[in-house]
Amino acid sequence: MGIILKNTILKGSRTDIRIDKGLFTEVSPHIEETEEDAVIDAEDNIIIPSLKNGHTHSAMTLLRGWGDDMKLKPWLEEKIWPMEAEIIRDPEASYWGTRFACLEMVKSGTTFANDMYFNLPQNIRAFRESGMKAALGTALFDFFDTEKTTEMKALCEKEFKTFEQNSMMQYTVAPHSVYTVSKELLSWAGDFSKAHNLPVHIHLCETREEVDKSFSSFGKSPVAYLKDLGLLSPHLIAAHTVWLSDDDIQMLADYGVTVVHNPVSNMKLSVGNVFPFDKMKTLHIPIMLGTDGAASNNNLDMFEEMKFAALLQKHHTGNPELMKAKEIFAIASGSESSIFPHISGEIKPGNHADCLLLNPDHSGLNPDHNTLSNIVYAAGSSCIDTVISGGAILMRHGKIDGEERIRTGFRKAVKKLFS
Template sequence: MDLGIENVVVNGQQANIYVEGNKIAYIGQEQKQAQRTINGKDKAAVASIVNGHTHAAMTLFRGYGDDMKLQEWLEQKIWPMEAKLTPEEIYWGTKLACLEMIKCGVTLFNDMYWHNREAVKAVEEMGMRAFISEVFIDIPGMQQESCEEKAQRALDDFQNYSSRIHLALGPHAIYTCEPDTLKFIASFAKKHNLPVHFHLSETQKEIDDCVAKHGKRPVPYLDDLGFLHSNLFAAHCVWLDNEELDLLAKHQVKIIHNPIANFKLAVNELLPYPGIKDRDLKFCLGTDGCASNNNLDIFEEIKFAALVHKWKINDPTIMNCNEIWSHATKTAHEMFGVNAGEVSEGKYADFLLVDLNHPQMVPCHNLVSNLVYAGNGSIVDTVICDGKIVMENRHIPGEEEIISQAKKVTEKLFSR
């Protein structure tokens, strides 16, 4: 056995966990030999969390361009600064994001950003899992290669990375990608069984512009292009009508809910949870980037989602703690095809030890309730990903350098 966690709470019972390689090999009362043993006293082992929609290196833009309308924010603040980003800045910005996410219990994230080779390098070094997108955006000066060249280059690159890193195709949105681009990406993704990471129906303007330009709302428009399929991960999805929900369900599209970013940018609508639940559409949670959230604490997203839907529907019983916790862990891992999301034998050893003596966890009448309604990222003591300890006692190897370098490259970026 490679790793043991002894005297830890697992599914409400005191037990020992043993990890062999990158999988949980045993949970029970028996004590077994391990190369490394952690004392789990006063801790609970729970599934790690998925951050389903990120722009990781935008940690460098934290607090830049706040309190603006989305389109003005993109055009006046974000896109001009992104045009200046260097690979080195992407690398350190992504490492900073990984540091923050690990501290908040995330072991898998779904990212869409530039210079993905640098993002991959950062994720590999931090020991996390990630789906890293090759970004496609039809704005002059922002894309130097053809879609075909970009997609094939990315596919070739990703053959050389570890099994923790997966390629996704990342067309930005209907308002930044031409129809031919979207058609090509859908075809290439289906041919190579790749996920597609996409912004969909985030604002009323997006809907109105699509109707004016194409004569129909975004989801029917995408359906006509052959863009909808079961490997499409659509972020936001707040402006959807029943016909669009039916189409998404027909094609088994996956949805990523980003409530805090949606509220901060005042998109004026909320994910249509009742319609999504009625149609058994799969969804998980995402933070979006630090420029629009402004942190990557997925615990905040979990609590906010649970509360805002209760408020919207005027029913405190819906989106209960067990349901939203499952969306953030078990369902989220299933959506991405990763054999984790539960602390059980045979699953990948991707899990957290949460501190039961943390003030937010005391008393503990209901562990999942505390995780959802009381805790934040600070309750996470230890993080294990792919059978390896990536954080222990809230310390991550190299975190001081990451913070120092992130400060330096941010200063360089904003001085140009």
Template sequence: MLLKDCSFIITQDDKRRILKDYSIRIEGNHIVEIAKGIKGKGIDCRGKIVMPGLINTHAHLGMHSLRGICDDETLFNWLDIVNREEEKLSMNQILRNTEEGIIECIRNGTTCVYDSYKFAPERIKVFERLGMRGFVSSTVTKPHHLAHVDRLIHDTKKSQLVKPIVAAHSPYRCSKEILESIRDISREHNLMRRIHIAETEKEVRDTKKETGMTSIRYLDKIGFLGKRTILVHSTFVDDYEIGLIAKNRSSVSHNPISNMKLGSGGVAPVVKMLGRGITVGLGTDSVVSNNDLDMFEELKITCLLHKHHNKDPKCMTYQTAMDMATLHGAKCLGLSDIGQIKKGMKADLITVNMEGLGPWNSVVSNLVYCANGNCVRDSIIDGRLVMQDRVLQKI
């Protein structure tokens, strides 16, 4: 495959180079050449920006049919309504929801998504059929849920696109024994482990009342933190806890739109986290709390939220946000072969239509502050063209 005469290439390499009028040759699922004047037939990328596909580090695609059921509700009313409706979802509906969620992800420029919901082994097949790179888990809250993890590990062994994650829901829905079991499975099988943590002040208060410690301190105490740990939300954490996250080399999935929509009342201290060298990726959460899967929106909102909250326009730059949605997202999920455009990397790329987004005084700035998912024209995942001119190729 050849992407010819790209108007701009956002490499996201170590120097964050932006290449003009270069072409990209892909063989198999890897980038093998980036140069000017590569001969051969290919996709005409004049008038397009080519960039790494966006990486969504936290979603629940199986909830797709519940979008809009309880907007503008207080958090715990929202949870009651959503939990009741989730109980009504059949496996077939969840698989349809997963398909619709993946389609929305692809159309909005996401090439890798971490999706946690029920019926994980069955959802793997949907990812593979649509050509989507992903991480899949079923959230564990009870001991018998751990049996699902063994099947998930088995069913993803031969997949080039889908990897498993072992996932705890949260401290308030998982006993200490379950959290320790997830920790041990993660270590034994070399898997990433995930938990929703410090999302609300109530959670932190309840955890402290139950354990004598705040949420992150508790996870550190039981050995749950570590380099394979993904901490989702991490909104209500103090400076000492940021230090614990950094010391243990855990990663954070920041979901700003979901947190704002549910009115959690806090802003994750992402600027401080980045300052301590913590890897922070971006996520949408579900369409019930967002209400879409457009990662370009997360890019812009991340910048605006932290500039406003910290009263500092320089504290969250457009380049930092782009890093969080690409390089940091990959690292957050334990990947080192996507998130950049350079020779030897896997070919997870998107093209963005430049029309209506100029003038191009700053290419990355325009992408972060002006673009949205509707600007995406083509998507290549694992070297395969999964969307061309906004038409999905595998439906």
């Protein structure tokens, strides 16, 4: 038994779409339904691929608005790190933070997130319950302490052993960064990734300080350092990547690394540089878009993120032709990278059935001179009517099952965490 979406508007034409076992199986002007099919009349809603969040820390919804308008160091030291220490000690808080994040992501049209945080079992539970797809890893820190290194390796091995990888869930090795993780643990992460065919998820070249420190400690850039440790490969997904030399960019291209652009977080934290989109595009580096965590964004809305990405490029380069609506939409829908095999960015037979129905009456979608421009620059996520992930309907007419229960649980968890 499959689902048939009747009367969707796909790239301007009325189209029926069959979904079976999590995949689009037929895309055609008219599909005849059988008695076995569940039929959904899309009533001329616009259908688009859903958005894929390339880098986030979901449970940080717990810390949304906890510290803002502050310099990075006091923000981290006075606000974020003390509360994260509490979160690590409170797995239920992690669960509710992640569960609430999933609610927010589904509402805003995101069906996949590449997540790095603590208390992995709770995060797995939250994503699984939400119906979203995810790539999940524990943020590995050893702060150059060999005892911690051993602990982190053991944790990873244990987590991987019990992780049920399937078309919805992917385990990742997630060493936090070159300035928080030892050479030993980084190398091990690379080897572990190769041995088990796993993505490696890392923060890379987010701030100037990180790059300066890499040169003073290792005599080379963070990218060159990772190259020496054998981590540059198509398995690597690197978040931020704003402070890069031309050599760094060339290395990322040569090794097929996927990079994740996080414009809102970069602007809010004033990292002082801008993702080198033009150069990356020229070298065909696979790009994803991400929101980062809710503490530095402060939401998980990929529609908003697309607009910030495109406008920041235009502003920074003085070139309004750079990062067109079509380009950032391809990036945000996951069309560019194949690091996560269970997502796809186009609606066609054989591809993964992750998609959105948009309400064509929404102000931002009118007039319809250019649908993609409206989606990126005008509509925002409030135009979403229906969300489908892995062939299952997660939201219909703006409603998500169990929403109130999740909000109540989240609020209780916040209260306990901050008491």
